[in-house]
Amino acid sequence: MTKRVALLYGLMCLVLIAIGFLQSWNVAFGIFNLCVISAVMALGVNMQWGYAGLFNVGVMGFTALGGLTAVLVSMPPVGEAWSVAGGDIALSVLSLVATIVAVIYARRVVPPALKLPVTIILLLAGYFLIGVFFGPATDAIESIDPALSGYLGGAGLPVLVAWPIAGLVAAGAGWLIGRIALGLRADYLAIATLGISEIIIAIIKYEEWLSRGVKNVTGIPRPVPYEVDLIESEWFISLANFFGANEVSDAAGLFVKLCYAVLFVVVLAIIMWFAERALKSPWGRMMRAIRDNRDAAAAMGKDVKRRHLQTFVLGCAVCGIAGAMLTTLDGQLTPTSYIPLRYTFLIWVMVILGGSGNNWGSILGGFIIWFLWVEAEPFGNWFMTTITAPLGEQSELAQHLVAGAAYMRYLMMGAILLVVMRFAPKGLIPEATNRSTAMTRSS
Amino acid sequence: MEILNALALFANFVVVPATAYGAQLALGALGVTLIFGILRFANFAHGELMSFGTMITILVTWFLQNMGVSIAPFPTALLALPIGVLAAISMALVTDRMVFRFYRKQRSNPIVFAIVSVGVMFLIAGIIRIVIGPADQSFADGQRFIIGAFDSRRALGLDEGIAIKQSQLITVVVTAVVVAWLFWFLQKTRSGKAMRAYSDDEDLALLSGINPERVVMICWVIAAALAAIAGTLYGLDKTYKPFIFLQILLPIFAATILGGIGQPVGAILGAFIVAFSEVTVTYAFKKFLAYLGPTDWAPEGLVQLLSTDYKFAVSFIILVAVLLIRPTGIIRGKVI
Amino acid sequence: MSFLSATGMTGGYGGTDILHDCTITVEKGEVAVVVGPNGAGKSTAMKAVFGMLNLREGSVVLDGKDITSLAPQDRVPQGMGFVPQNRNVFVSMTVEENLDMGAFIRDDDGIEETKQQIFDLFPILGEKRNQPAGELSGGQRQQVAVGRALMTRPKLLMLDEPTAGVSPIVMDELFDKILEVAKTGVAILMVEQNARQALEIADHGFVLVQGRNRFTDTGEALLANEEVRRSFLGG
Known part of the structure; x- marks a missing residue:
C-alpha cells in the first residue's frame, strides 16, 4: 500500500469518526455497515469492469437475487403451503425438467432446419404444461393467510448460510446471461444485463408465492442478537455500564451494529483477499492483457470469451453475496426499493471514483459514495433552505424546492461521475500497473 | 358474426393500443439508432432526455391551462410541445458540448461514452425530480375519445366495439408526419446525406469535406426532438411518471438492436414488432377464444401467455433472440 | 517549383x-x-x-x-483529392449519392456537369447510379472511389x-482512365x-x-x- 492509499483511507476513517462524535455512534456505524456492503458490491463490479472491461448494467438484479436467496434460505418454511401445493409444485418442477430434456433431445435428433421451430413449439408446449400445475399451486399458496404469509417460506436455515448460496445463485444467473451476451459488442452486454435485472426485480415483485412480492418479507432471522434481548440480559447491562453508556437501548443498538460490522468486515476481507490474489496471479495478468488488447490476446490463443465469462460470473457472485448481506442487515426484503439508479448506477460511480481496476480503490469508492449518498440528503436540505431563504417560508417555490432536496443526490452523483471521468479517469487510487488502463485506451 | 366480434375485440385491445405504443417506441428508437449510428454509443440518458422534454411540455401546458389558452378538442399539450422540443434540444446540445465532445476529440472507446451517458442520466434525472417531483402527473385535456366503444358497437352492428382514444390517433398521426419528414431529410437533403455518409464511414466523410461537428449537432437536434415528442405522446396516452423512462429504455434498445443498429427503417420496424409482441403476449385471450369456440363455451383461466407485470420480459426475450440468431438485426445494421 | x-x-x-x-x-x-x-x-x-x-x-x-x-x-x-486504399466508398449509399458526397464542399452550379463528365469517363457508374455502392464489384467500387474524389474537382x-x-484487365482499364484524367x-x-x-x-x-x-x-x-x-x- 502506498502513502496515498493510507492517507485516503485515514481521511475516510476520520470522517466516520467525526460523524460518531458529532451525530452519534449509532449513525456512524449504520453508515459504516452500508459502506462495507457497498464496498463489496463495488469489488464485484470492479472484477467485471476493472479486470475485464465488461459493462454490467444489471448489478441491481444480482443484488436482488442475493436478497431473495437470503429469504429463501433463512425464513421458516410455511408447512401449510407445502402440504396444500407441494404436489402441484413438484409436478411443475417435473414438467420443467421434462421440457428441458425434451428440448435438448429434440435439438440433437431433428435436422438443423427444423431446430428452431421444434424448439419453439416444445418450449410453448412445456410452458402450458407447467401452467396447468403451476397456476393452481400458486393460487393455493397465495390464499393461505395472505396477510401474514401467502408464500412457501424458506428452508429455515441460519441466515449466514444464505450468503455463500446467494453468491452461487447470482453466479448462475450471471453465467446464463454471460453465455448469451458476452463475445458480442460491449454495449449489447450492457443492454442485456439491464434487461435481466428488470426481469429479476419483476419476478421478485410479482411472484408472491415465492417472495410475497410487494407485501414484503419482514423479520428475517438475524445472525446477531436482538436489541430487546440484550437490554434484558445481565451481562449486557453490566457491559454497558462498564463503558458508561447513558441509555442501555442506545448501547444495544450500537452493539448490534458492531456485530454486523464485524461480520461484514470479515466477508469484505475474505473477498478482498481472493480478489487481490486473483489480480496478481497469472490469471489476473491475462485478464488485463485481454482487456487492454483483446485482439492481440485472442491471436495469442487466449480464449477471450471463456475468460470474460469467468470474471463476469465471479463479479455477479460477489454482487449476490452483497445483496444477501444487505437483506440480512435490513431484516426484510422490499422489492419496490430496488431501483437501478441506487443499485446499479450508484455502484458504478463507486468503482469509477475509486479507480477502475484497483480493488483498494473500489472499497474506498464504496465508502465515499455511500457516505455522500446518505449525507446528500441533509446537505441538500440545507442547500435548498439556504438558497430559498430570501423567498420566505410561505413561498410555494421554496417549499417545492425544499421538498425536492433529497434528489440533490442524483445531481451530485452525476456530477461526480462526469468530473472523475473527465479530469481523473483513473480514479482516486489508480490501477497499479503503468500500462494504459481500460479508461484511457482508445478504440 | 362471432368471428367479427372476436376480430373487433382483438382490434380494440391489441391492435389499437399496440399501434400507438409502437409509434411512441419508434420515435424513441429512431433517436437511439441515430446516436448509435453517428456518435457510435448506447445512450443511457435517452430515456431521461425524453422525460425532460415531456416535463417542460407539461409545465408549459399547465401554464397555458392556467392562462385559459385552449385548442379544444385537441390537448393543450400539443401547443406546448414545441417548447418541450426546444428544451430537449438545448439539453442535448449542452450535454454534448460539456460532456460528449471531449470524448469525441479523444476518440474514446464507446463504453466510455456509455458510462458518461450514465452520468448525464443521473444529472437529468436529478433535475427532473427536483423540478417536477417523482410522482405521477396528468396533463391530458381535450376530447378523450375519437370513437367511443358504444358508438362503434352501433355503427358496426357488433357486440364488441373498437374505441379509439384521441391520444392514440394523435400519436399515430404525429409519428407518421415526423417519420415522413425524417426520411425525406435523410434521403433528399444535403445535411441528411452527410449524416448517412458519416454514419457509413467517418474517415471517408472527413475526406469529402463533411464537418463532423455539424453532423453530430444535427444528430442531437433530431434525436432530442424525437425524444421530446415521443415522451409527450407516451405521457398523453398513459401518464407521466419520471421513473418509467429508465424502464422504457429496454424496449427502445430492443427495438433498435432488432431493427439493426444505425438503421432508421429498422428502428421503426423493430419498435412495432416489440410493441405488438408485448401487447399480444400480455393480452388475455379468454373472451376472444370464447367468441371463436362453440356457443356458451369459454376457456378456463384467462388464456394469457404472460402477466402484464412481465411485459419487460418480452423486450428482453426479443433482445436475446436477436443476439443469438442475428446480431446484426433485421436490416443488417452496422456493427460499430 | x-x-x-x-x-x-x-x-x-x-x-x-x-x-x-x-x-x-x-x-x-x-x-x-x-x-x-x-x-x-x-x-x-x-x-x-x-x-x-x-x-x-x-x-x-x-x-x-x-x-x-x-x-x-x-x-x-x-x-487535393484522396482515394484511400480500403473503405473508399460509402457502402450503404447509392453510386450517385457517393458522387454527391464528393461534391459536398462545392457550392457552384457545375456539380451536375462534373457528374456527367464522370459518367462519361466511367459509363458503368451511370448505368448503376441508383445501386448501393456496397453491391458493386471491386473494380466498379474503385471507379466510384475515383469518381467521388474527382467530384471535388481536385487539382x-x-x-x-x-x-x-x-x-489485370480491370487494372489496365483503370490506368487508361487515370491517364484520361491526367x-x-x-x-x-x-x-x-x-x-x-x-x-x-x-x-x-x-x-x-x-x-x-x-x-x-x-x-x-x-x-x-x-x-x-x-x-x-x-x-
Missing part, C-alpha cells in the same frame, strides 16, 4: 520515423508513381502529403501555397494502390504495388526504400534502369 512539392519529409506515427528526408513532386497533367518494396513507406509518404501524418521536418507546397500545417479535411478545399488526385485486388490537366500521384505497369504510364517515378528516395527519374528511364529492374521489378 513543381505544382506539388513535398520536400524533405521526415516523420512517423509514434516515436520512430518512417520517412527520412523523402521528397515527392508532381507537375500538372502528369502522372507520378511511388513504388518500392513492401514496408518502404510508400503509403506513409502518400499520407504525409495528405496531412495524415505529423511531419517533424519538411514541407508540403501545393500550387505555390504552403499547406504543411493543414488538417486533411482542410486540404480537400485546397484542391491533385492521389490514389493509394487503386489496383489492389482487381484483375490529360484534363489534373496532377496525379499514385502508390502502386504493380510497379512495372504503373511505371509504364508514369511520367515520373519515385522508388522508395526504407522511407528514403532511392531512385527518382522518368517512368521510362526507371524501366530502363538495370538496377531498378533487377531489384524492384523482378528482372
Whole structure:
C-alpha cells in the first residue's frame, strides 16, 4: 500500500469518526455497515469492469437475487403451503425438467432446419404444461393467510448460510446471461444485463408465492442478537455500564451494529483477499492483457470469451453475496426499493471514483459514495433552505424546492461521475500497473 | 358474426393500443439508432432526455391551462410541445458540448461514452425530480375519445366495439408526419446525406469535406426532438411518471438492436414488432377464444401467455433472440 | 517549383520515423508513381502529403501555397483529392449519392456537369447510379472511389494502390482512365504495388526504400534502369 492509499483511507476513517462524535455512534456505524456492503458490491463490479472491461448494467438484479436467496434460505418454511401445493409444485418442477430434456433431445435428433421451430413449439408446449400445475399451486399458496404469509417460506436455515448460496445463485444467473451476451459488442452486454435485472426485480415483485412480492418479507432471522434481548440480559447491562453508556437501548443498538460490522468486515476481507490474489496471479495478468488488447490476446490463443465469462460470473457472485448481506442487515426484503439508479448506477460511480481496476480503490469508492449518498440528503436540505431563504417560508417555490432536496443526490452523483471521468479517469487510487488502463485506451 | 366480434375485440385491445405504443417506441428508437449510428454509443440518458422534454411540455401546458389558452378538442399539450422540443434540444446540445465532445476529440472507446451517458442520466434525472417531483402527473385535456366503444358497437352492428382514444390517433398521426419528414431529410437533403455518409464511414466523410461537428449537432437536434415528442405522446396516452423512462429504455434498445443498429427503417420496424409482441403476449385471450369456440363455451383461466407485470420480459426475450440468431438485426445494421 | 512539392519529409506515427528526408513532386497533367518494396513507406509518404501524418521536418507546397500545417479535411478545399486504399466508398449509399458526397464542399452550379463528365469517363457508374455502392464489384467500387474524389474537382488526385485486388484487365482499364484524367490537366500521384505497369504510364517515378528516395527519374528511364529492374521489378 502506498502513502496515498493510507492517507485516503485515514481521511475516510476520520470522517466516520467525526460523524460518531458529532451525530452519534449509532449513525456512524449504520453508515459504516452500508459502506462495507457497498464496498463489496463495488469489488464485484470492479472484477467485471476493472479486470475485464465488461459493462454490467444489471448489478441491481444480482443484488436482488442475493436478497431473495437470503429469504429463501433463512425464513421458516410455511408447512401449510407445502402440504396444500407441494404436489402441484413438484409436478411443475417435473414438467420443467421434462421440457428441458425434451428440448435438448429434440435439438440433437431433428435436422438443423427444423431446430428452431421444434424448439419453439416444445418450449410453448412445456410452458402450458407447467401452467396447468403451476397456476393452481400458486393460487393455493397465495390464499393461505395472505396477510401474514401467502408464500412457501424458506428452508429455515441460519441466515449466514444464505450468503455463500446467494453468491452461487447470482453466479448462475450471471453465467446464463454471460453465455448469451458476452463475445458480442460491449454495449449489447450492457443492454442485456439491464434487461435481466428488470426481469429479476419483476419476478421478485410479482411472484408472491415465492417472495410475497410487494407485501414484503419482514423479520428475517438475524445472525446477531436482538436489541430487546440484550437490554434484558445481565451481562449486557453490566457491559454497558462498564463503558458508561447513558441509555442501555442506545448501547444495544450500537452493539448490534458492531456485530454486523464485524461480520461484514470479515466477508469484505475474505473477498478482498481472493480478489487481490486473483489480480496478481497469472490469471489476473491475462485478464488485463485481454482487456487492454483483446485482439492481440485472442491471436495469442487466449480464449477471450471463456475468460470474460469467468470474471463476469465471479463479479455477479460477489454482487449476490452483497445483496444477501444487505437483506440480512435490513431484516426484510422490499422489492419496490430496488431501483437501478441506487443499485446499479450508484455502484458504478463507486468503482469509477475509486479507480477502475484497483480493488483498494473500489472499497474506498464504496465508502465515499455511500457516505455522500446518505449525507446528500441533509446537505441538500440545507442547500435548498439556504438558497430559498430570501423567498420566505410561505413561498410555494421554496417549499417545492425544499421538498425536492433529497434528489440533490442524483445531481451530485452525476456530477461526480462526469468530473472523475473527465479530469481523473483513473480514479482516486489508480490501477497499479503503468500500462494504459481500460479508461484511457482508445478504440 | 362471432368471428367479427372476436376480430373487433382483438382490434380494440391489441391492435389499437399496440399501434400507438409502437409509434411512441419508434420515435424513441429512431433517436437511439441515430446516436448509435453517428456518435457510435448506447445512450443511457435517452430515456431521461425524453422525460425532460415531456416535463417542460407539461409545465408549459399547465401554464397555458392556467392562462385559459385552449385548442379544444385537441390537448393543450400539443401547443406546448414545441417548447418541450426546444428544451430537449438545448439539453442535448449542452450535454454534448460539456460532456460528449471531449470524448469525441479523444476518440474514446464507446463504453466510455456509455458510462458518461450514465452520468448525464443521473444529472437529468436529478433535475427532473427536483423540478417536477417523482410522482405521477396528468396533463391530458381535450376530447378523450375519437370513437367511443358504444358508438362503434352501433355503427358496426357488433357486440364488441373498437374505441379509439384521441391520444392514440394523435400519436399515430404525429409519428407518421415526423417519420415522413425524417426520411425525406435523410434521403433528399444535403445535411441528411452527410449524416448517412458519416454514419457509413467517418474517415471517408472527413475526406469529402463533411464537418463532423455539424453532423453530430444535427444528430442531437433530431434525436432530442424525437425524444421530446415521443415522451409527450407516451405521457398523453398513459401518464407521466419520471421513473418509467429508465424502464422504457429496454424496449427502445430492443427495438433498435432488432431493427439493426444505425438503421432508421429498422428502428421503426423493430419498435412495432416489440410493441405488438408485448401487447399480444400480455393480452388475455379468454373472451376472444370464447367468441371463436362453440356457443356458451369459454376457456378456463384467462388464456394469457404472460402477466402484464412481465411485459419487460418480452423486450428482453426479443433482445436475446436477436443476439443469438442475428446480431446484426433485421436490416443488417452496422456493427460499430 | 513543381505544382506539388513535398520536400524533405521526415516523420512517423509514434516515436520512430518512417520517412527520412523523402521528397515527392508532381507537375500538372502528369502522372507520378511511388513504388518500392513492401514496408518502404510508400503509403506513409502518400499520407504525409495528405496531412495524415505529423511531419517533424519538411514541407508540403501545393500550387505555390504552403499547406504543411493543414488538417486533411482542410486540404480537400485546397484542391487535393484522396482515394484511400480500403473503405473508399460509402457502402450503404447509392453510386450517385457517393458522387454527391464528393461534391459536398462545392457550392457552384457545375456539380451536375462534373457528374456527367464522370459518367462519361466511367459509363458503368451511370448505368448503376441508383445501386448501393456496397453491391458493386471491386473494380466498379474503385471507379466510384475515383469518381467521388474527382467530384471535388481536385487539382491533385492521389490514389493509394487503386489496383489492389482487381484483375489485370480491370487494372489496365483503370490506368487508361487515370491517364484520361491526367490529360484534363489534373496532377496525379499514385502508390502502386504493380510497379512495372504503373511505371509504364508514369511520367515520373519515385522508388522508395526504407522511407528514403532511392531512385527518382522518368517512368521510362526507371524501366530502363538495370538496377531498378533487377531489384524492384523482378528482372
